[in-house]
Amino acid sequence: MRIATWNVNSLKARMARVEEWLGYAQPDVLCLQETKMPDATFPHLAFAGLGYESVHHGSGQWNGVAILSRVGIEDTVLGFAEPIVSDRDTRVISARCGGVYVTSVYVPNGREVDSEHYEYKLEWMGKLGAHLDALGGPGVEMAVCGDYNIAPADMDVWDPAAFAGATHVTPRERDAIRSMEQWGMVDGFRSVYPEERLYSYWDYRAGNFHEHRGMRIDLIMVTASLAGRLCWALVDRNARKGKQPSDHAPVFVDVCD
DNA sequence: ATGGTCGAGTATCGA
Numbered sequence: 518m519r520i521a522t523w524n525v526n527s528l529k530a531r532m533a534r535v536e537e538w539l540g541y542a543q544p545d546v547l548c549l550q551e552t553k554m555p556d557a558t559f560p561h562l563a564f565a566g567l568g569y570e571s572v573h574h575g576s577g578q579w580n581g582v583a584i585l586s587r588v589g590i591e592d593t594v595l596g597f598a599e600p601i602v603s604d605r606d607t608r609v610i611s612a613r614c615g616g617v618y619v620t621s622v623y624v625p626n627g628r629e630v631d632s633e634h635y636e637y638k639l640e641w642m643g644k645l646g647a648h649l650d651a652l653g654g655p656g657v658e659m660a661v662c663g664d665y666n667i668a669p670a671d672m673d674v675w676d677p678a679a680f681a682g683a684t685h686v687t688p689r690e691r692d693a694i695r696s697m698e699q700w701g702m703v704d705g706f707r708s709v710y711p712e713e714r715l716y717s718y719w720d721y722r723a724g725n726f727h728e729h730r731g732m733r734i735d736l737i738m739v740t741a742s743l744a745g746r747l748c749w750a751l752v753d754r755n756a757r758k759g760k761q762p763s764d765h766a767p768v769f770v771d772v773c774d
Numbered sequence: 775a776t777g778g779t780c781g782a783g784t785a786t787c788g789a
Contacts, residue, residue, distance in 0.1 A: 526780075526781070526789085527780090527781055527782075529781090530780090530781065530782095551781095551789095553781075553782070578781090578782050578783080579782075579788085626788080626789060628788085628789085666789095720778095720779075720780095720789080721778095721779035721780050721789090722777075722778050722779045722780085723777065723778045723779085724778080725778095725779095761780095763780095764779085764780075764789080
């Protein structure tokens with residue numbers, strides 16, 4: 518089972534690239550973030566034509582998350598599960614796909630350390646933990662995929678010194694990832710490639726992509742039963758190239774029997 | 775050394 522995640526930075530702007538990618542990457546499940554559209558305009562029919570059922574949680578021109586699956590979609594939860602209070606942003610959606618409870622997350626950016634946005638980000642990560650408990654806890658086969666806006670370790674940024682004092686790398690943010698690991702999840706890509714300095718996001722500006730100035734902030738966190746069966750993982754840098762790319766590349770893991 | 779681009783919408787803001 519191939520489980521993928523991709524922050525598309527507007528699905529309207531990226532639809533042709535997403536269709537192309539589904540065609541050659543053949544994921545069983547694809548989590549999308551930053552669709553930047555309301556539910557009313559989500560292209561369920563186009564994805565159905567490619568063999569994918571889909572669920573979407575979006576309210577307007579910002580945020581927006583979705584799950585596409587060709588192995589079934591059931592038990593969909595929009596936002597955080599009850600009784601967790603969801604905020605007005607549409608940043609999380611969950612659904613059971615082929616026996617795996619899949620969650621697509623777009624974690625708040627944080628903007629500046631110690632700003633209200635930063636506190637909101639940390640609070641949001643706390644709610645995500647409660648959400649995963651509500652879905653059944655670490656004993657459930659679960660994949661939590663998305664743009665975490667957190668680089669788990671120094672090796673996940675092109676130059677740790679360049680991020681001094683910035684968000685995405687602070688101990689409090691990294692503690693949120695560590696809490697997920699202590700709860701029972703494994704960073705799927707990192708477990709397959711313990712040493713590789715590969716990134717999933719590059720700012721559009723300044724030729725950052727070609728200069729390899731990136732960050733690995735798009736993660737597929739999986740519970741133990743899946744973690745023990747990971748047989749491959751990939752960041753598809755080719756999908757960051759060419760005409761009208763997203764600033765993020767898709768990432769996937771393969772779960773084998 | 776700084777900033778360099780996109781996508782939202784159509785002036786700027788957010789990333």
